[in-house]
Amino acid sequence: MKFHSQHLYSKEHFKTKYLASKKAFLVGALYASTLFLAFAPTASFAATPTNEVNLYTTREPKLIAPMLELFTANSSIKVNTVFVKDGLIERVKTEGTKSGADVLMTVDIGNLLDLVEAQVVQPVNSKILNEAIPAYLRSSNNDWFALSLRDRVLYANVGSGIQSFEYESLSDPKFKGQVCIRSGQHPYNIALIAAMIAHNGEAATETWLRGVKSNLARKATGGDRNVARDILGGICNIGIANAYYAGQMKSALAGSEQRAWGDAIKVIQPTFKKTGGTFVNISGVALAKSSPNRENAVKLMEFLMSDAAQALYADTNFEYPVKAGVKVNAVIESFGILKPDTMPLTEVAKYRKRASELVDQVGFDQ
C-alpha cells in the first residue's frame, strides 16, 4: 500500500500565504478599479481662483438656468451650480475655508437670515446692487440682497364669485371643507403665518390656524400647483399658493394639463386686515464668506440685478422683479396691481420659530 510512502507535508506551524491563483488576481483587479473609480475625477472643485463661479442654491435648476446661461454668454464666466435641497447652511459651514462656494442663493427671507446668523456670508459693497435694490429688500449691512419677489395669493375656483379676500377670512366657517393648502411647515406657509403673528399677535393667529385647519378639504400636503389641480378636481374651492405658479400654469401650452389647471382658477391678491397689503416673500443671494472667486461672484450678483436678468425673472419665472422699471409679465399683471405688505420682512422673520411651533401645536399637518 503506497499510503505512507511520501511525505505529503512537512510539519509547519506558520500561516499559509494566499495563493496567487488566477481568480485572486481577477478579484484584486476588480477592487483596484473600484477604488480608483471611487476617488475618480469627480472630486470637488478647487477652492483656488479660476475663471468660474460656484453657485450653491436651493432653487430648482430650471428656474435659474436661463439667467445663468445669459450670464455665461455675456461674460464668458462658467457657472457651476450645486443644487442642495436642504442643509445648505450645514454644507457650507462644514466645508469651512475649503468651501468652493462663491454665491449662496435661496428663497424665503428666513433662510437668508439664517445664512447671516450662521456667519457663512460676507458683505458686498456694490454701488450697482445698492442702486438697483430698494433698501427694505436688502440687508442694512449688505449681507444679503433680494433678487425677486413672490406674493402668496388666493387661488379660487373660477365659478366661486370671490372678488377680494383677506388672509384672516381663511378661517371663516363658511369655507368649511373648501380649503386646499400645502404643509403648514413648508417655509412658504411658515413665512405667511409669521407675518400673521407680526400683524395680529400670537393668540389671534393660533385661533386663525385652528379655524383654517377645520376648513381643510384634504390633508395639508403636496405642492402649490396641487391646489389648482385639486380645485379643478372638485376637491376644494379655494387655496393658498404662490402667484408665479399660476402664471406658469396659465401660460402653459393650450390643451396641456398645466393649462387646464391654470384655467380652472382665478387669482386674487389677498390682503391683511391691518395694512391692506399682500404678503410678499423674496428670493435672494449672498456672497459666501470664503469665496474663492470673489470678483466673479460679485459680477454674477450684479448681473442678476441687470435689466436683462430681472426681465427673465419676470418673464420666465413669473415673479416680480426687484428692480424698479422692469416690466412684469402680462399674465401676472392680469392678477392686479400688487400692493406689497408694508410689514418689514426682517420683522416677520422674527416669528418664524413661533409660527412653526404653532403649526405643531394646532396639529395642522395631521
Added chain:
Amino acid sequence: MSGKLEVNDIRVSYPLKSQLKAAVNGVSFSLESGQIGCLLGASGSGKTTVLRSIAGFEPIEQGTITIDGELMTSANQRIPPEDRHVGMMFQDYALFPHLDVKSNVGFGLRRLKPQTREERVDLLLELVGLSDLSGRYPHELSGGQQQRVALARSLAPDPDILLLDEPFSNLDLDTREHLASELREILKQTQHTALMVTHNHDEAFAMADYVGFMADGKLVHWGTVKTMRQFAKKSGAQ
C-alpha cells in the same frame, strides 16, 4: 510512522448562566500509533467535546493534548485545526455540496501537483470502493456512499490521527454493521491511529482496540476491549 496521541488530564468548560460548567473534567488516555480507540457514553457525557478538543475546535482550561510528542493544545496555546494534520469524519458527513466526489476527496491536497493529486484521489476511491462514482455529487449518493467519501476525504492528506464523530448514527442497521467492519479493516490496512466516539456499544466493541467509558465529563474506565467487556458485565450492562 506517526500518530501517537496523548491526552493528559484535560478540562473543558463552557459558560452557563454566568458560571462555568465542566463538560470534560480530568480526562487522560493515550493511543499508540496504529491503534483504534473508542469513547463510549451517552449524549452529554463529554465524549464529543474531547474529540473536538483534539481536533482543535475547543480550547481547554487545563491539561495537554500531544500528538507525536508535539504539544497541540494546552491552557496557554492552541494550534489551529488546519495546522494539526488531524482528520475527522462528521456525523452529518459534511461533504461539500458544490463539489463532486473527486473534488471532495482531493480538497485537502491543494498543495500537490495536479498529477500527484489525481493519483492519490484514485487510490483512495479504490480503497473505499467508490472508483466509479467519482463524478457524482453528494446529494446523488446514498448515506453509506457519502460516508465512504467522507472517509476517503479525511484520509487523503494522510493525517496523523483520524477522529470519528458518531460515524454510523445516520445509517440503517445493515449498512452500519457492514461499514463498521469495513472501516476497521481499512484503518488497520493503512495503519492510521483513530479515535471514535459513539453511544452504541456494539459498534465500539466491533471497531476498537481500546475502549473508554465516559460519563458526566469523566473518563470512568479505559482499557482493552476484553477488560471493557468485563467492566460492562460488572456494572450491569447499561
Added chain:
Amino acid sequence: MVNVLKHFAIFESGKRYTFAAFVVAVLVCAPLLSLMFEAVQGSIGHWGHLLTYVLPHALWNTILLLLGVGFVVTFLGTGAAWLVTAYDYPGRRFLTWALLLPLAVPTYIIAFTYLDILHPIGPIQGLIRDVLGYSSPREFRLPDIRGLWGAILLMGVVLYPYVYLTTRFMFLTQAASVVEAARVLGETPRGVFLRVALPLARPAIVVGVTLALLETLNDVGAAEFLGVKTLTLAIYTTWVTRSDLAGAAQIALSMLFIIVFLLHFEKRARQRQRYSLVQRMRPMTPTVLKGRHIALAWVLGVIPIAFGFLLPAGYLVVQVFKRMGQQTGFSTSLIQASFNTLTIASVATVLTVTLGLIVAWAARRVRDSANEQSLGKLFSRLASLGYAVPGTVLAIGLLGPLLLIDQGIEWVLGLAQYKVTTLIVLGSTAGLLMAYVIRFLAIANGSIEAGLARIPPSIEQASRLLGESSSRTLWRVHIPLLKPAMISAALLVFVDTMKELPATLMLRPINFETLATLLYGEASRGMYEEGAVAALMIVLLGLLPVILLARAQQRSV
C-alpha cells in the same frame, strides 16, 4: 515561543475577520456618534415642544404605518412565494420573476404616480365618471388616497418583493421534506401552508419584513406627498423649517431606538429557529393545477404585479410619450445622469457586498471561542444600523467625520510638505459611496448571514481539518455556496443605490446628478409628469437587476 504566538494572535485567521468587522462597525457608527454629539448641543426646552406636540403623533403614525405595511408585505410576499413554489401551472416561470417587478419602483415614485392616476381628474376616475354618466368631478368623486391607508397600501405593494424573495428561497430549498411529510399525513393544502410551510419560513419572513419596514421608515417622499407625518418627516421639518440640526438629531436618535428594537427582535426571532441540517437541497415537487384553478392562480399572481408595477410604469410610459411630442429627444443632462447612476451604483455594490461578507463571516456560528463569536455578532448588528438611519440624517451625520478624514489627510500630506487646497473626500464620490455603503450594508449582511446560516458548521470544520485556513475555507467552500445569497445581495444593493435620493442630494459632488436627483429637481416644482422620463429610466434600469436576480435564483436551485 508561546509568547510570540500570542502577540500574533490578532492576525490569526479567525481574529483578522473580527478586526475587520470591528473597523466596519466603527465606520458605520461614526455618523451615529456624530449625530449624538449634535443632539446634545440642543436645548432641553426644545425637547419639551417636541415631546408634547410633535413626537406622539409622529410616533403613532409611524407605528401604525409599520404595522400596516408589515401586514401587507407579509400577506402579499408569502402568498406570492407559495403560489409559485407549491403549485405548477403554465406560465408559472413567468410569474416567478414577474412578481419581483415592483422592486424596481421606489416609494416616492409610486406615490407620485398614484396621486396622478387616482386624482379626480385622472384617468381612473375619469373612466368611472364616464361609465356612471357624470361630467364633472364636482358631481362625483372617490375619496382621496392621501392618508395613512393610502400610504400603507402603496408602500406595501412595492415593498412586498423583499418578503417574496427571502420566503420563496426558503420554501424552495428547505420545505421539501416537511411539506411532503405533511401531505402524506393527510394535511389539506391550506393546512400545509399555514401549519408547516409558514412556520418553517419564519426566519426568512422576518428578514424580509424587517428590510421592508426599514425601507418604510427611511422613506420621506411618499410620506410627504401622502400627508402622513412620520418620524422621518418630523426630522426633516424640524431641520428644514427651524434650521435646527440638534432637534433633528434628537428625533433621529429616538427613531434609532425603535429600529434597534426592531433589529433585535428580528435577530432573536431568527435565533429561536433551529437551523435544520438539511444537506439535501432538492426543490419541492409542486402540485399541478387544472382548469379554473389555473386562472385563479394567474389572477392572484397578477394583482400585485399590476398594482405595484404595470399600472405606475404604464402611466409613466404614457406620460413620457406625451412629453416626447414637446421635448426634442433626451437631453445631455439625462444621459450624463444615467451614466453617473450606473457607475456609482456598481462601485457601491462591489464595496458593500464585500464588506457584508466580511462582517457576516466574522459573526458566523463556528465556535472557535465563545468571546470571539459574540463580538462578531455585536459588530454585525452595529454594522446593520446604518440602514435604519434616514438618508438625510445620515448625510448630516457624515459631514463631520468626512471632514475629519479630510483634515487627517491634509495633516499627513502636510508632513510631506504637500499643501492641500481642495477637499478630497468630502465632496468627491468617495464620501457619497461611504454613505451608500453605510446605509445598505444591512442588506448585504442580512442576505449573506441567512445564506451562511444554511451551511452547517461541520463544513467549515471539515475544510479546516483538511488544511485550509479560515480565509481559504471562505474562499474555496463558502463563497461558492453563498453565490445565490451574494447575487441577491448585490442586486438589492444595486437597485437601492440607484433609487436613493436624500443622501445623494446632500453629499454628491458639484454638478453630479443621478437620475433620482434629476427627477427630484423636476418633481419638486410640482410638475411630476416632466420628471416622468427620469422616473421611467429609474424603473427601467431597476428592472435589469430584478430580472437577473430572478434568473439567478432559478438557476441556483
